[in-house]
Amino acid sequence: MxxxxxxxxxxxxxxxxxxxxxxxxxxxxxxxxxxxxxxxxxxxxxxxxxxxxxxxxxxxxxxxxxxxxxxxxxxxxxxxxxxxxxxxxxxxxxxxxxxxxxxLSDLLVITVRTACGKEFEFHVDRNRNVGLIDDICKNTDAVIHLVVQKSAKVQAKPLENDVELSVVAANWNETTDEEENRSEEELQVESRKPQIRDFMLAPVFVSPKIKLPSPTDEEPMAVNNPQGLPVSTNGEGLKRGTRVGEGALREAAAYILDHPRSGPRSLSSGEVGFAGVPPTVLARCLHRSFNHPNGYECAPNNVKIGSLQMFMKNYGCCEDMGPQDFPVEEVHKITAFDIRMANADRHAGNILVSREGEERQIVLIPIDHGYCLPENFEDCTFEWLYWPQAHQPYSPDTVDYIKSLDAERDIALLKFYGWDISLECTRTLRVSTMLLKKGVERGLTSFTIGSIMCRETLNKESVIEGIVREARESILPGMSEAVFLETVSQIMDFQLDKLEK
The missing domain is CATH 3.10.20.90 (Phosphatidylinositol 3-kinase Catalytic Subunit; Chain A, domain 1)
Known part of the structure; x- marks a missing residue:
């Protein structure tokens, strides 16, 4: 945040x-x-x-x-x-x-008791004011509307399973009984082909935990960004090859492409993906915490589109502790995901640490994927390159999962969910998936494969950038994308064979 x-x-x-x-x-x-x-x-x-x-x-x-x-x-x-x-x-x-x-990631914990005796625990950023303005009890359910000062994120944890929370509403003060009684499953079933741009929460009961959406017009360097950054003059984001306003799309795409081991899931299946990206969708929403230059009073015209991600219980992030205790498999699942998605923003602060089971086994949860699938590889950075687990070989199960990946299927899936993904981004996904699969076939570690994708210094192109450049220079203008990718494959084989020897 x-x-x-x-x-x-x-x-x-x-x-x-x-x-x-x-x-x-x-x-x-x-x-x-x-x-x-x-x-x-x-x-x-x-x-x-x-x-x-x-x-x-x-x-x-x-x-x-x-x-x-x-x-x-x-x-x-x-x-x-x-x-x-x-x-x-x-x-x-x-x-x-x-x-x-x-x-600012430090959170304060506050408890709200409703008029009908229900208790809710909220995690709120320090120095941000949160006010309870509405408490409506109907039967056994409680709906709480919050006023949150600018830039505060709220994560809600119901203390009883039969109570759900709504903090996102398309019409802040106008909700019907029929809308309030609709379940999350009913809203998901409504659309046989849910569009990535058209998830509508109006209001949606999100259970058990949520966080407020990140609106597209408040991304860094966007027109309404609350950080005071200058507006991008050419549409490019903070990372090379990304576009301002597309971060929310990439957040949702990261969840869609984080396939479980069994293959692509439906959004309503609830299956956990291989890397554990939290469930993420795009939502149209209206909230007082958003940055409205003309004031919130202009609602409901100020409905915004943003990514909405489930809050995951955690005990901090990887930057709060050393990597020595992280299970190898937990690190490897994130390395495979980052390489495939050409992540341009993987640092220790956007990997949460959780514990599961009776033995309290560490589980790593990757978040913040607004800079995945860039148009080029210039800004790819992976924090885990400096972790000892990256030097250990992938397990047979992880290798089998990587071999099952299919870039063409993934591109078709993103288009099915409504992202008209650009040629440059599809090329990135194809090339990065190709590199990952060829690397594991040769028994290369995530460190070796990741190093191919990342620059050693700011101004020295990475190996993968050199491969793409050489392929581009080797083909004639007007030749097909298939010919380009075949050329990339041949040059990549040559480079990887040198590394293997």
Whole structure:
């Protein structure tokens, strides 16, 4: 989650230790001043052109108290995501403006008791106000409408199985008895061919846990984004090859393509996918917490489309602990998913840690897939490359699952659910699935396959980028996609055979 934090404007630049500007007596011909903006405040900051992004974030933590793992630095519409890259690698020069976006994941727990004696436990982000405005009891059910201040996410946990919660309504103050009595199953059965864009919650009783949708127009760099980021001028998102406003589609697509071991599921089957992506759909919804520039009073015209994902019980995320205790199979299921989906945003903060069974076995839950299936491989990053489990071979069961994957079937499935996926994104899915399957056939580890997809440095193309470029240069203009993919396959075989030897 991204939030603003109120800061008093700083008049004194934040200096790197050991040097200051020339007016202070210590000079460095490689030092530049940049400006950080957060919540409307601007902070001048001296940095070295040869300084790493990780170093800049650490000094922000030291001087301003914002923990490194909660920071996102954005420059020129691109997140400075590679911590080992240098300031100059991102073309950050004297006087440039960087946006500091902070993620706040600490949750407070509050309990609400309804007039009919029901209890609900809510998990709410710190420093956000939540108010109970409506408590309606009908028979044994309770419907609670919440007012949530801007950017707060609410996750609800009914304490009794016969009570369900509705926090999403298409008409905030206008719901009929008939609508309130409709079950989730009835709404799913309504459409024989549910469209990814047309899931309608008006209101839907979501049980047992939910979180508020992420509207497409409030994504980073979208027109109504609440983080204060500039609006994208060319439609590209924070990650290369992604488009502003398509993050919600990718979130839903990630769930659809996370097939169980038995194969593709129907959305109402409830089967858990191989990687464990939480159930996710697109929803049209209206809520006071959304960012409406003209005010919420304009409702119901302010209905928004966003991804709606089931809240999963967890004990934190992978960035809160070391990877040594993570089961190998749990890590491997995420590595296979990320490689296949060409995930451009897999860091430890978007893998939740849960425990299941009497032995409290660790289960990893991947979330936040708004940057999957990009149009190119430039920004692919996998946190698990640095984990020891990535160096261990895939189990026979995982290899069998990977061999069963079919990119053409997946593309047809996404189109069936309403995503008119672009040629560039389909090419990414075909090539990444091809790489994953060819890699496991040769007994390569997830580390080796993942390293092929990720750049070593910011400006050095990855092996997979080189394969795609070489294939593109080898065919004549106007040749079919099938010819291009066959060329990619031949070049990939050659590269993988070299690695195998």
């Amino acid at each position: 991204s939030v603003g934090v109120a800061l008093s404007p700083s008049l004194e630049p934040v200096h790197s230790s050991g040097y200051r500007d020339t007016r202070s007596g210590l000079c460095s011909d490689k030092s530049i001043v940049i400006y950080l903006t957060v919540a409307g405040s601007m902070i001048p900051m001296w940095v070295l052109e040869s300084e790493s992004i990780a170093s800049v974030k650490l000094r922000i933590q030291t001087c301003k108290g914002f923990v490194v793992k909660k920071q996102k630095l954005v420059f020129g519409g691109r997140e400075l995501a590679r911590n080992d890259s240098l300031v100059k690698d991102y073309s950050v020069t004297e006087g440039k403006l960087l946006h500091l976006v902070l993620r």
